[in-house]
Amino acid sequence: MTARPVAGTAPAWPLSELARQLRELWRTRRLLATLTRREVAARHAGTAFGVLWAYAQPLLTLAAYFLVFDIVFAMRLGADAPTTRVGLFLVVGALPWMAFGDALNRGMMSLVDAGGLLQKNALPPGLFPLRSVLGSAVVFMPLMGLLVLAYIPHHGMAPAVLAVLPLLLLQWLLCALLAWALAICAAALRDTAQVVGFMLSLGIFLSPVLFPVTLFPAAARWALWLNPMTAPVLGFQQVLLRGQWPDPLVWAVLALWLLATALFLDLLLRRSRDQLVDWL
Template sequence: MVTLSQEANALWRARALVWVLTRRELAARHTGTAAGVLWPYLQPLLTVAAYYLVFDIVFAMRLGEGAPARAVGTFLVVGALPWMAFCDAVARGMNSLIEAGGLLQKNPLPPVLFTARAVLASALIYGPLLLLVALVYAPLHSFNTALLGLGALLLLQLLLCLLLGYLLAVLAAALRDTVQLVNFLLSVGIYLSPILFPLSLFPENWRWVLWLNPMTALVQGYQQILLQGAWPPASVWYVTLAWLAVTAVLLNVAVKRSRDQLVDWL
């Protein structure tokens, strides 16, 4: 893991530059819009508000017994917002090196800076929204100590997005088909996670498929904290750490083997 450690050191040494790049990335997302800086936040916020309006207010749909919450919209919001955050960060991280190809060919900057910029910019949009949702749900459980686990889940999701985004960025630079494949997987991934339905409603013989989604454990953790006011079970932490470990190993190999050719691929 020496290569990955070197990437982390390069990122830390250039942290001031990363912050500048991140702010510019955020500014670029709302340039020329009437709503200005509010627009990146309004899009996901209006999406989850639509879930609540349609499923809880208009249709008053309810989940069966054993679900973390009876109201469908209330259940959907807790899983859908982290999933949107994951998709946005991973997709933008995956495309970060391709988009910065011209700059990397002219300047000897560490490529990891551009992936970090994309992922952090996404985190600065979705992080406050996730905390806002937490404030809405927290009174349901009298602001109990389980909320402390939310910060850990958010940090683990950020790290997972950074590692996975960088891995996919290297693969996309080598093979552009990666972008098409990953975009397809992100579009169908919501159906292979306990976001639209509780894990208990999925056929038991096929539940292993859900664990192939790196967000399944994290979504369960958010549901436990915000819907039930309980500390996430050990399986949430073990599975998430396993995904982080596997992704880190693969990223280490990918960066090591692509170091001399990466800029040429771009």
């Protein structure tokens, strides 16, 4: 005996729940902008230099890379690398990776931190992961702009520099989707924070941030594409260090990561719709 579909219920199309919640977030975009401004201001409230610390910390880290590897030790890469100078190579990959890690770490715990507010107010839960990710974008997007200017001697303002903008937009979209998904996971299971922290510590070694792709064993290079930041980092390296358009593979893998993350988030949104506030 076969079960009949319940009258009046529509089929659950892929990404329909995510699309519904995104429409709800669009209606509250002014609130999201206000929360983002407060998020950035609150990160360094009470300090003498305020929000300037948010920019100073990554800049000082990048300056240390350049000083140690290019000036003090004068380390050099092989001929197959996009540049022979280790410090210059590290900076191009390290800044996007720092942005990725900052967005994920802050966004992952955003729902847990906002639990009391969500229990008292009927707000879209997605406001809080997106607020954290946008707060990180406010800090790191201008730094990426400075990086483009600093690397003019390498890319020569070639037309390929225009690819930086879609790369940045796609990276931050991926960060938003991942942070939102991880925030739901962290609400259900607090161990998520420890697991993700370990994966971020390990992930930088399984990416082309510290070493060129050519230094990885050829038989194991497929594993690099399991890291969501491999495609953006390779794209930035090709543009800023060589003035070349990113390979089609970079765009294809990035698109696959976005689709897979969106489908995973849609599934989590469906499963947690009636339980999320209780978990908090």
